[in-house]
Amino acid sequence: MKSDDDKPNYxxxxxxxxxxxGSMIVPAAIGYMIDSHFRWETPxxxxxxxxxxxxxxxxxxxRLANKLNQ
Structure with missing residues (x-):
């Protein structure tokens, strides 16, 4: 198995x-479920x-871009 250092940058x-x-969709979906649960009209x-x-x-x-730039 290749380590992260062996993978190409792309x-x-x-x-x-x-x-x-993914880090944007998951919390937004959780927030949407909270809005739906409490029946809030504003999102x-x-x-x-x-x-x-x-x-x-x-x-x-x-952080990753800085690591790859060094």
């Missing part, structure tokens, strides 16, 4: 992109979940 960034998408749970997920995903993506 595969690492593709994986990071999928991780970014605050969805928005907050999406923003938090996007922030966490971008943090991981930038």
């Amino acid at each position: 595969l690492r960034f593709a994986g990071a992109g999928l991780e970014l998408a 605050w749970g969805f928005l907050i979940g999406g923003i938090l997920g996007f922030s966490a995903g971008m943090y991981n993506f930038i």
Whole structure:
């Protein structure tokens, strides 16, 4: 099995992109379920979940890009 250092950079960034998408979709979906459960008319749970997920995903993506740039 190959280690992460043996993979080409484009595969690492593709994986990071999928991780970014997943880290944004999961908290947004949880926020949507919270909105639905409490029957809130405004999508605050969805928005907050999406923003938090996007922030966490971008943090991981930038961390990976800095690691590969060194």
